[in-house]
Amino acid sequence: MININEVLETNKMVEEETLDVRTITMGINLLECADSDLNTCCNKIYDKITSLAKKLVATGEDISREIGIPIVNKRVSVTPVSLVGGACCKTPDDYVIIAKTLDRAAKDLGINFLGGYSAVVSKGMTRSDELLIRSIPQAMKETERICSSVNVGSTKTGINMDAVRLMGQIIKETAEATKEKDSLGCGKLVVLCNAPDDNPFMAGAFHGVSEDDAIINVGVSGPGVVHHVLKEIRGASFEVLCETIKRTAFKITRVGQYVAQEASRRLGVPFGIIDLSLAPTPAVGDSVADILCEIGLEHPGAPGTTAALALLNDQVKKGGVMASSYVGGLSGAFIPVSEDQGMIDAVSCGALTLEKLEAMTCVCSVGLDMIAIPGETPASTISGIIADEAAIGMINQKTTAVRIIPVIGKSIGETVEFGGLLGYAPVMPVNKYSCEAFINRTGRIPAPIHSFKN
Amino acid sequence: MDKSIISVVGKDTTGIIARVCTYLAENKINILDISQTIVQDYFTMMMIVDTSLLSKPFSEMVRELESVGEDMGVQVKCQREEIFERMHRI
Numbered sequence: 095m096i097n098i099n100e101v102l103e104t105n106k107m108v109e110e111e112t113l114d115v116r117t118i119t120m121g122i123n124l125l126e127c128a129d130s131d132l133n134t135c136c137n138k139i140y141d142k143i144t145s146l147a148k149k150l151v152a153t154g155e156d157i158s159r160e161i162g163i164p165i166v167n168k169r170v171s172v173t174p175v176s177l178v179g180g181a182c183c184k185t186p187d188d189y190v191i192i193a194k195t196l197d198r199a200a201k202d203l204g205i206n207f208l209g210g211y212s213a214v215v216s217k218g219m220t221r222s223d224e225l226l227i228r229s230i231p232q233a234m235k236e237t238e239r240i241c242s243s244v245n246v247g248s249t250k251t252g253i254n255m256d257a258v259r260l261m262g263q264i265i266k267e268t269a270e271a272t273k274e275k276d277s278l279g280c281g282k283l284v285v286l287c288n289a290p291d292d293n294p295f296m297a298g299a300f301h302g303v304s305e306d307d308a309i310i311n312v313g314v315s316g317p318g319v320v321h322h323v324l325k326e327i328r329g330a331s332f333e334v335l336c337e338t339i340k341r342t343a344f345k346i347t348r349v350g351q352y353v354a355q356e357a358s359r360r361l362g363v364p365f366g367i368i369d370l371s372l373a374p375t376p377a378v379g380d381s382v383a384d385i386l387c388e389i390g391l392e393h394p395g396a397p398g399t400t401a402a403l404a405l406l407n408d409q410v411k412k413g414g415v416m417a418s419s420y421v422g423g424l425s426g427a428f429i430p431v432s433e434d435q436g437m438i439d440a441v442s443c444g445a446l447t448l449e450k451l452e453a454m455t456c457v458c459s460v461g462l463d464m465i466a467i468p469g470e471t472p473a474s475t476i477s478g479i480i481a482d483e484a485a486i487g488m489i490n491q492k493t494t495a496v497r498i499i500p501v502i503g504k505s506i507g508e509t510v511e512f513g514g515l516l517g518y519a520p521v522m523p524v525n526k527y528s529c530e531a532f533i534n535r536t537g538r539i540p541a542p543i544h545s546f547k548n
Numbered sequence: 549m550d551k552s553i554i555s556v557v558g559k560d561t562t563g564i565i566a567r568v569c570t571y572l573a574e575n576k577i578n579i580l581d582i583s584q585t586i587v588q589d590y591f592t593m594m595m596i597v598d599t600s601l602l603s604k605p606f607s608e609m610v611r612e613l614e615s616v617g618e619d620m621g622v623q624v625k626c627q628r629e630e631i632f633e634r635m636h637r638i
Contacts, residue, residue, distance in 0.1 A: 096632040098583050098594040101555050104635055105625065159607040162627040348634040416638075 108163055112318035112380040113346065115353050116373050117167040118154050119209075119294035120147050120363065121301035121309040124173040132182040136195040139178070143170060143199040143208075146308050146363070151204045153360050157353055165353060167515075170200065171299035171311075172210035180222035186229035193233035193240050200239040206515075207282075209299030211242040214289070217251040217538065219260075227260060231267035234279030241282045241297035245289040247484040249491045252541040253287065258484065259533050261285045262477030266500060269469065273502035276510045280499040281432075281464060285480050287487035287494045292367050293423040298460075298495055309366035310358045311423060314350030314414075315373040316342070317382045320406075324388040335389065336409045343370065343413030351418045369423030370414030371459060372406075374434035376517035382406075382427050383436020394429075394437060394454075395446030403427060404457035424493055426459025432512060432519035433464055441520050448479075448522055456486050461494040466510045466519040469502040476500065478529035481539075489542050550600040551580070551629035554613065558622025560591035568595075568624065571616050575609060576601040591622065596629065 107113035127138035147170050154168040172178075175192055183189050193211055200208040211233060213223040230242050244261055247253035265280055272279030284297045291302020294311035301309070323342050327334055350368045358365035374382045383394045389402045407426045415421055429451065431437045440446035448465065455461040461483045467476075480496045487494030501510045504521050511518045554572075556564060565582075572579060572595075581596040602609060610626050617624030 095581070096553060096596070096629060096636065098555075098585060098592065100632055100636045101553055101594050102557075102587075102592065104632060105555065105557075156607055159610050160628050161631040162610075162625050163631065345635045349631065352631055352634045 111322045114164040116315040117313040119169045123307045124178045174212040176213035176223045176226040189229035197237035207296045209241040212300040214245045215257045216248040231271040235271040243284045243298045245286045247287040253484045253539040262473035266473045269500045284497040287484035308363045311366040312354035313369040316346040317372045318379045321384045339409035340413035343410045344417045347414040347417035367420045367422030368418040370425040372427040381436040393440040393445035407458045424459040430463035432517040466521045474530040474533040477533045554595040556593040
């Protein structure tokens with residue numbers, strides 16, 4: 095029988111330690127919406143999304159009320175649009191029309207983001223993929239809730255450097271197209287390597303071709319809860335530290351598992367996976383950086399940061415895996431800059447640099463996330479940053495990503511405000527030496543050897 | 549059986565249990581167990597109840613109980629028991 099202390103502990107996690115379920119994301123297959131006529135294709139897309147996800151928001155709110163735990167976001171991810179629009183889109187502008195259709199569906203459903211304006215080009219780019227990629231700047235300008243992602247490499251295929259080069263330019267163009275809003279469009283555009291098919295988190299969410307027709311994926315969070323329990327064991331040994339993180343991750347993940355099963359049952363859509371992630375928000379006390387500080391760093395970026403993050407990430411997984419039968423997505427600690435007050439502080443005081451962030455991405459989920467850089471950074475340098483991250487992902491068989499914002503008109507030290515969940519960020523310096531000759535080579539980097547691991 | 553947990557936390561005052569129980573009786577919610585304690589001068593009560601005869605939507609009952617609590621200056625929550633079972637039991 096549940097006792098009073100367990101009830102109080104749970105409620106304290108919600109009220110004082112910002113425990114929440116970060117997102118219920120419904121993945122929807124749009125392959126059957128393909129049509130040689132653009133209008134027909136758009137109508138099919140709109141109808142399928144709005145009928146399947148009709149009750150998504152209301153169901154999320156009902157579950158949240160019944161268990162007394164907030165479910166912050168209700169979202170939708172769709173089949174990479176470059177696979178759906180291939181038959182009817184002859185120009186980038188045709189793709190923008192699909193983007194606007196998706197945006198309208200998202201608005202009508204009352205969801206804040208819809209992911210899947212994507213192309214998977216890890217080995218090569220079809221004509222359709224390229225048209226979609228070239229439409230991204232305009233699509234980001236003309237829509238509000240659409241998230242876009244491009245997968246440019248994988249451990250099995252290597253890195254498509256033609257796509258990497260193109261994405262450097264596309265990120266610059268997207269920044270330019272949305273410069274009135276501090277280049278916000280780049281905050282909804284991510285370049286991935288080894289992108290998972292079932293990620294519920296934006297901006298990299300899409301519904302992969304290996305998935306069911308529709309699926310419910312849930313992303314859990316709770317950096318505040320982990321931070322709080324670690325405060326209570328300050329100075330303890332690594333064994334105690336790890337055990338405490340695991341126990342907490344277990345509890346947090348069980349909440350997600352329950353929410354996923356309930357949402358799946360009530361919506362009549364199969365349950366896919368739980369994404370075990372520590373996802374910070376700009377809210378005070380909801381920070382991964384605070385956990386790193388509690389583990390013993392003055393600021394993230396100090397020597398020891400990579401080790402502390404590796405430990406944290408691994409314990410979150412170990413605790414979470416025990417709590418859910420199906421774990422997937424990105425699963426790990428997120429280290430975005432603009433969405434985490436502790437990270438912002440560390441960058442502002444000079445403790446955390448782009449290079450250290452890159453090292454940190456070797457041991458945690460995803461990569462260089464929500465980082466503002468000067469608007470005049472060359473496209474080839476952005477491609478170089480993408481190539482570095484993709485190489486880390488390819489060699490280490492993990493997902494990596496780059497969501498970087500070259501803020502037009504802003505330079506190092508200035509602050510850029512994205513608002514809401516995307517937060518704000520100081521513009522960070524980028525290594526000023528060129529990699530243009532490297533990026534201008536054509537073709538792809540071959541897949542790595544899977545032996546002789548050194 | 550449809551078990552839920554009602555928790556009441558706040559400054560102690562007369563009639564808290566009476567008011568909550570009246571509401572439960574009016575809505576055919578059966579009380580299975582009550583435990584109560586004072587934590588740092590705060591009145592803290594937990595009830596395990598059965599809501600299988602409840603005729604209105606669960607979320608509406610949650611809202612009404614919250615407002616019963618607000619009238620007395622205490623926080624009343626009603627949550628499905630399953631969420632606690634999931635979190636605290638392997």
